[in-house]
Amino acid sequence: MYKAPRGMSDILPPEQPLWKYVKEKAASVCDLYGYQPLNTPVIEDAGLFTHAVAGGTDIVDKEMYIFKDRGGQELALRPEGTAPVCRAYLEHGLFNLPQPVKLYYIGASFRYERPQAGRYRQHHQFGFEAIGDASPFLDAEIIEMAQRFLLSLGLRDFSIHLNSIGCRTCRPGYVSALKRYYASFEGELCPDCKARLERNPLRLLDCKKRHCQEIAEAAPRTTAFLCPDCLAHFESLQECLNILKTPFLLNHRLVRGLDYYTRTVFEVQPQEETSQGALGGGGRYDDLIEALGAKPTAGVGFAAGIERLISNLREQQVNVPPSPHITVFLASLGAEARKESLKLASVLRGAEIATMESAGNKSLKSQLKQANARGSSYTVILGEEEMKSRTAMLRDMKSGEQRLVPLSQVVATLRQTRALERGQSPGDT
């Protein structure tokens, strides 16, 4: 039998309400802040990621789905969302709009890696980006927005970690200081860290091994090496967050996986220390658009993993409000009633009443059982007796009460009850 590809999964109907809930909250927070939706293709020119974005990081070096199409074009399944958004910003001349341009996206990302808890080959990200302005006020807006989004979902146990990793002026000084510091500990480092010392020194800071953590704790801090502009930016951002009353933790060991970050980096961590890592993260990427071959343009953004959000919603037992829908099930007995049921179903649907029909000639018992299993509010029973008198038996599935209604009155009666029930329990969505 065929199975879904490794690390990729089907999202079955019972899970859909939760997905819908998260997507709706995402869209509504974006509306609130004036961020507009943008869809980009799942596939991009591979170069967008390999050259411009993050050469030297694992995510493009060894985790990218990359292939040639029939025309020989090198394409890639997108491993992240920011670069495609920047590509679209440039391709469509969005730099001609008033800056910054505020956009959001919800879509699949792909990484070729061994799946485990909270980590998949296909996962879904919700992200928002403000492009075209370097003000720290925007960093603050993005972070507050991320927080508001998570709170609106009902999540509580998370914290926002914040750091600044400087810019291309001040970071090289920091990196060499870091290397100098680590040189004296080289013998004590774990094998992974020894490799990191060469390949990606910043990553030394977030090693999980206890001894390496002790060394990292005492290491030089990025913030001590920031150039005056970066320092001013970072201080201004913190001031803004304090004004916004958005709590954050300064974490001098926070660095992020993508190379394009400059200055601000932040991550949302669940309170429970899990190995599956961050709920989401983001930062400023003032060099990215220049790397794509355009004039230098600042940007800042955030992205969250929907699967991880959902798993945290489940852990924190946040209950999703069920969509209050009233549905009707049509049960019929006999050939004539079956045809009448077909006709009635069409009329009900025409009246915007959600309706399901029994497919075959099953017993009434079986049909009611099905109506019950599908959670119908009402069952309309059409039998031989009803056919003779041109009536229908309307059964309230909750109370079990039923009454005989002229066939011509079925729609009107159901509409009435629906209006009544909606009035009694106003929807909260």
Next chain:
RNA sequence: GUGAGUGUAGCCCAGUGGUUAAGGCGCCAGGUUGUGGCCCUGGAGAUCGUGGGUUCAAAUCCCAUCACUCACCCCA
């Protein structure tokens, strides 16, 4: 890419060398000539992940392989 654990029906799982692989959920039917949710009865549904080996005999032991899960690397 590395390491560990696990593969028995749609789902949860019992069964550690010996008849026909047990149970629960779910599904279908009956108990009610046209009445769901509870209860009772019955039924369908499993090449025991796959291939090979050991043995008179393998779901059970061995080897390989695949898949899943968890962890590392890394990340959402």
